[in-house]
Amino acid sequence: xxxxxxxxxxxxxxxxxxxxxxxxxxxxxxxxxxxxxxxxxxxxxxxxxxxxxxxxxxxxxxxxxxxxxxxxxxxxxxxxxxxxxxxxxxxxxxxxxxxxxxxxxxxxxxxxxxxxxxxxxxxxxxxxxxxxxxxxxxxxxxxxxxxxxxxxxxxxxxxxxxxxxxxxxxxxxxxxxxxxxxxxxxxxxxxxxxxxxxxxxxxxxxxxxxxxxxxxxxxxxxxxxxxxxxxxxxxxxxxxxxxxxxxxxxxxxxxxxxxxxxxxxxxxxxxxxxxxxxxxxxxxxxxxxxxxxxxxxxxxxxxxxxxxxxxxxxxxxxxxxxxxxxxxxxxxxxxxxxxxxxxxxxxxxxxxxxxxxxxxxxxxxxxxxxxxxxxxxxxxxxxxxxxxxxxxxxxxxxxxxxxxxxxxxxxxxxxxxxxxxxxxxxxxxxxxxxxxxxxxxxxxxxxxxxxxxxxxxxxxxxxxxxxxxxxxxxxxxxxxxxxxxxxxxxxxxxxxxxxxxxxxxxxxxxxxxxxxxxxxxxxxxxxxxxxxxxxxxxxxxxxxxxxxxxxxxxxxxxxxxxxxxxxxxxxxxxxxxxxxxxxxxxxxxxxxxxxxxxxxxxxxxxxxxxxxxxxxxxxxxxxxxxxxxxxxxxxxxxxxxxxxxxxxxxxxxxxxxxxxxxxxxxxxxxxxxxxxxxxxxxxxxxxxxxxxxxxx
Ligand code: ADP
Ligand code: MG
Numbered sequence: 001x002x003x004x005x006x007x008x009x010x011x012x013x014x015x016x017x018x019x020x021x022x023x024x025x026x027x028x029x030x031x032x033x034x035x036x037x038x039x040x041x042x043x044x045x046x047x048x049x050x051x052x053x054x055x056x057x058x059x060x061x062x063x064x065x066x067x068x069x070x071x072x073x074x075x076x077x078x079x080x081x082x083x084x085x086x087x088x089x090x091x092x093x094x095x096x097x098x099x100x101x102x103x104x105x106x107x108x109x110x111x112x113x114x115x116x117x118x119x120x121x122x123x124x125x126x127x128x129x130x131x132x133x134x135x136x137x138x139x140x141x142x143x144x145x146x147x148x149x150x151x152x153x154x155x156x157x158x159x160x161x162x163x164x165x166x167x168x169x170x171x172x173x174x175x176x177x178x179x180x181x182x183x184x185x186x187x188x189x190x191x192x193x194x195x196x197x198x199x200x201x202x203x204x205x206x207x208x209x210x211x212x213x214x215x216x217x218x219x220x221x222x223x224x225x226x227x228x229x230x231x232x233x234x235x236x237x238x239x240x241x242x243x244x245x246x247x248x249x250x251x252x253x254x255x256x257x258x259x260x261x262x263x264x265x266x267x268x269x270x271x272x273x274x275x276x277x278x279x280x281x282x283x284x285x286x287x288x289x290x291x292x293x294x295x296x297x298x299x300x301x302x303x304x305x306x307x308x309x310x311x312x313x314x315x316x317x318x319x320x321x322x323x324x325x326x327x328x329x330x331x332x333x334x335x336x337x338x339x340x341x342x343x344x345x346x347x348x349x350x351x352x353x354x355x356x357x358x359x360x361x362x363x364x365x366x367x368x369x370x371x372x373x374x375x376x377x378x379x380x381x382x383x384x385x386x387x388x389x390x391x392x393x394x395x396x397x398x399x400x401x402x403x404x405x406x407x408x409x410x411x412x413x414x415x416x417x418x419x420x421x422x423x424x425x426x427x428x429x430x431x432x433x434x435x436x437x438x439x440x441x442x443x444x445x446x447x448x449x450x451x452x453x454x455x456x457x458x459x460x461x462x463x464x465x466x467x468x469x470x471x472x473x474x475x476x477x478x479x480x481x482x483x484x485x486x487x488x489x490x491x492x493x494x495x496x497x498x499x500x501x502x503x504x505x506x507x508x509x510x511x512x513x514x515x516x517x518x519x520x521x522x523x524x525x526x527x528x529x530x531x532x533x534x535x536x537x538x539x540x541x542x543x544x545x546x547x548x549x550x551x552x553x554x555x556x557x558x559x560x561x562x563x564x565x566x567x568x569x570x571x572x573x574x575x576x577x578x579x580x581x582x583x584x585x586x587x588x589x590x591x592x593x594x595x596x597x598x599x600x601x602x603x604x605x606x607x608x609x610x611x612x613x614x615x616x617x618x619x620x621x622x623x624x625x626x627x628x629x630x631x632x633x634x635x636x637x638x639x640x641x642x643x644x645x646x647x648x649x650x651x652x653x654x655x656x657x658x659x660x661x662x663x664x665x666x667x668x669x670x671x672x673x674x675x676x677x678x679x680x681x682x683x684x685x686x687x688x689x690x691x692x693x694x695x696x
Contacts, residue, residue: 009255011059013052013133013140021051034129035184037165045097052133053082053095056140064095066103066125067141069156070110071562073456075287076146078105079139100142101127107146107154111566113558115152122149128157131284134254143284152555156458159550160283163465164188166548170469171325171333173476177485178345185328188465189445191276192286192457193260195317196293197268197305198240200695203687204303208585212577213570214307214454215372218586218669220676221313222690226266234263239696240270243300247272250292256285265381266314267693276322276445279465283458286319290454302696308452309375311689312669316376317453321460324445325349325468335444336423343423344489351399351496352475353446354389356467357439358503360544361387361524362535363467364439364450367460369529369563371570373452378527380510383438383450385532386518386525388505390437396506398423399497418490436509466550473547529567530654536560564650571657575641575665582634582672585685590627590675593683594620623678630671637664 009016019027026047033040040048056064065077084094107123125144133142146155153159164187171186204210209217236244244261251258257275264271272293274285290306297304309316325333334350337343357364364387368377376382391399402418434440438450451460475492482488502521507514518525526532535541537560545551551559601616640660645653676684687695 004252007249008252011135011253012255013055014255015132017055018048018051021055022047030129040097040101040129042097045101047097049095049097049100052100052140052142053093056133056135057082057093059135061135061138061140063138064099064140064142066105066127066144068105068125068144068146069283069287069456069458070146070154071113071156071559072111073156073454075291076105076110077139077141078103103144105146107148110146110154111562112148112154113561113565115148115150115154115554115558123147123154124149128161128280130161130278131281132255134288136254136288152552152558156456156462157280157283159462159555160280160458160465162550163462163469163548164279166469166550167325167465167472170472170476173480174345174348174472175327177476177479178341180327183327183329186333187326187328188279188461189276189324189326189332190279190282190457190461191274191322192282192451193271193273193320193322194286194289194293195264195269195271195319195453197266197310197317198243198270198297198302198696199268199305199692201298201301201303203692203695204305207686208581209574209577210303210305210310213574214305215310215574216312216689216692217574217578217665218581218672218676218686219312219689219692220673222688222693224267224690224694226314229265231263231267231269232265236261236263236270237696239300239302243297243302244270244272246299247292247296250296251285251289254285254288254292256288258289264315264317266311268696269315269317276324279323279457279461283456283461286457306454308370308372308454309379311693313689314693315381316379318376318382318449319451319453319455319457321448321451321457321464322442322445323448323461323464332444334441334446338422340418340421343420344418344493346423347399347402347418347493348475348489349472350395350441351493351500352468352471354503355496355500356471357387357389358500359471360463360467360541361503362526362532362538363463363541363544364448364460365524365526365532366536367463368450368452368455369526369532369567370452370455371529371567372454373450374528376452377450383436384509384515384525385527386509386515386523387438387450387503388509388518388523389446389503390434390440390506391504392434392441393506395441396504399501403494403497403501405494418493434506434509437505438509462550466544466548469548470544528658529563530651530658533560533564533567533654534651536563561650564654568644568650568654568657571661571665572641572644575637575661578665578668579634579638579641582630582668586630586672586675587627589683589685590623590630590679593679594623594627596680596683597623619678623675626671626675626678630668630675633664633668633671637661637668640664 026044029044030048063079063081065079067075067077070076082093082095083091085091103125105123105125123146125146128143128145131143133140145158147153167188168186172183175183248258258272259275260273262271293304336346365385378384398420440447448460478492479488537556542553542556545556597616597620601613604611604613644656
């Protein structure tokens with residue numbers, strides 16, 4: 001295992017490989033362009049392409065691909081080989097700067113939300129030099145952005161990069177006010193903790209719901225679930241450990257800082273946490289992690305389920321997005337300082353976050369909205385759909401004290417004293433204890449816990465960056481114009497806290513009291529994706545995205561449409577899968593069982609006419625009634641599915657699925673699960689919850 005430092009990043013064309021292989025002036029010019037965010041000269045790109053190709057070929061690659069993140073939420077790649085024919089009928093391995101910098105995959109089948117409708121199928125990919133290229137399965141993968149002929153974004157990376165720029169711009173204005181002029185760049189750091197389930201592949205392949213939908217649509221509760229809490233942090237089983245070891249090796253080779261692994265709350269559930277890195281790479285790395293989890297699992301005869309709620313009745317899977325803002329000089333701006341000056345700066349960033357989250361609860365909810373995640377949010381296992389901030393008692397008390405200190409003491413003026421010289425050192429272990437909060441301050445970072453396990457972290461981070469940028473912009477506008485900086489700063493911190501403290505809640509977010517209290521405080525509670533998404537395109541939000549050049553109005557609308565349609569499509573697939581399973585598998589199974597029951601009853605009677613056949617008859621009666629109910633419910637679901645309009649507005653369609661189809665599916669499931677409890681195991685057509693959860 002002492003090979004690991006040497007192994008780490010071997011499949012990445014990172015800084016070291018570049019320095020080694022590029023002529024010094026090319027390397028310097030590449031770095032300069034990267035720092036200044038300028039486009040590369042073509043000769044630099046050519047030299048880079050050649051070095052990258054030579055490196056890749058030496059490492060066994062035969063192909064390259066522009067690796068991008070379309071709106072499907074998964075990554076996309078189209079492979080081209082490096083071969084290029086020569087005059088003598090042979091080939092050379094070739095790769096040009098042009099091919100590195102720009103590509104044109106056929107984009108017609110990626111979701112565009114109408115953005116491309118008028119511009120045929122053209123979509124372009126462009127190299128993102130801020131994330132390193134890497135080799136996966138013999139292919140050089142070049143991280144790229146993806147946009148349409150008209151220049152509109154079609155992917156998840158571009159807005160993240162734009163929002164990072166916006167945050168950088170505004171945060172540096174604030175830093176300048178505090179005299180921190182040595183900072184060239186402000187960066188958001190992220191560490192995404194990833195939860196997942198591992199189940200046996202053979203069992204998985206027996207269930208169409210898992211195959212088509214990634215979650216079970218039927219399934220009676222097993223006698224044992226997670227009630228004993230014996231899985232959480234329990235000893236890891238050998239087969240799972242084998243999977244984790246291989247996954248770690250693969251991730252390390254790709255430069256992913258895979259760090260922590262443990263069993264989670266539900267049986268068969270696990271978690272992987274990386275060491276944090278900048279948001280752009282963290283997003284790429286999380287996509288790679290999810291992809292590798294799937295491929296490595298298959299090699300171990302396992303299937304990795306990334307769905308937010310694969311099993312009813314046991315915990316679902318989420319993703320915790322640990323987020324902080326750092327400078328290129330190595331300072332974390334969410335770290336309480338050790339001097340009054342730095343404390344004041346910390347408090348300003350802290351209240352900025354409080355204001356940003358309060359004013360944009362809607363967008364944070366939107367950023368995690370998917371049909372799968374709706375099953376978790378508010379399910380007493382995951383944070384509720386209500387956004388609030390956990391600060392911990394120490395910080396809350398401090399802000400309360402500051403707020404009450406109404407009078408301005410000129411003594412404060414000289415040294416920026418805000419009434420606290422040095423903040424109490426915040427202990428991570430006390431600030432981290434509230435696991436029910438959707439948005440928790442954990443000592444030197446925020447932990448956004450509402451993300452579903454399957455989603456890309458790009459959108460939540462885009463939103464966090466943008467709302468923070470906007471708040472910092474307002475703060476900078478106010479403070480830059482102030483005659484007396486200290487005074488203005490003092491007032492701003494107090495006022496912001498007073499106006500937005502309703503968003504702070506340190507109690508139990510799972511309790512019913514909180515739901516009522518949150519309503520009194522006027523906080524949003526957007527229960528489903530269909531409820532949340534319309535906020536994406538509100539005037540407030542379109543203006544916000546426009547102000548910081550994160551999305552144009554068209555781009556926000558396209559995202560809204562893609563997500564709204566995605567919601568309805570997901571439910572549609574699930575509903576059709578249920579129909580198929582009920583009709584093709586469950587009915588025949590229960591009929592076979594009823595047939596055997598009735599023939600047993602008849603045989604008993606024919607041998608001994610006086611013999612009671614109570615058991616068979618009463619079971620038969622119950623099953624017969626339940627299967628008629630099931631049959632009727634499939635008819636209802638089918639009829640309702642036929643009513644779902646295909647040309648109505650996407651919001652109407654989504655609402656129809658939410659209000660009509662989802663309850664139909666729930667009703668159908670309840671009856672099927674009851675039938676499962678009564679039917680002989682040999683007759684039941686699928687592996688049960690018990691088989692799936694406890695088999696590995
Ligand atoms: P848990 O939340 O389960 O207690 P940890 O606190 O160990 O787990 O992990 C939290 C995650 O937060 C890790 O991925 C870690 O790298 C990340 N993290 C730590 N500090 C920062 C920071 N300043 N910015 C962003 N992420 C961070
Ligand atoms: Mg966590």
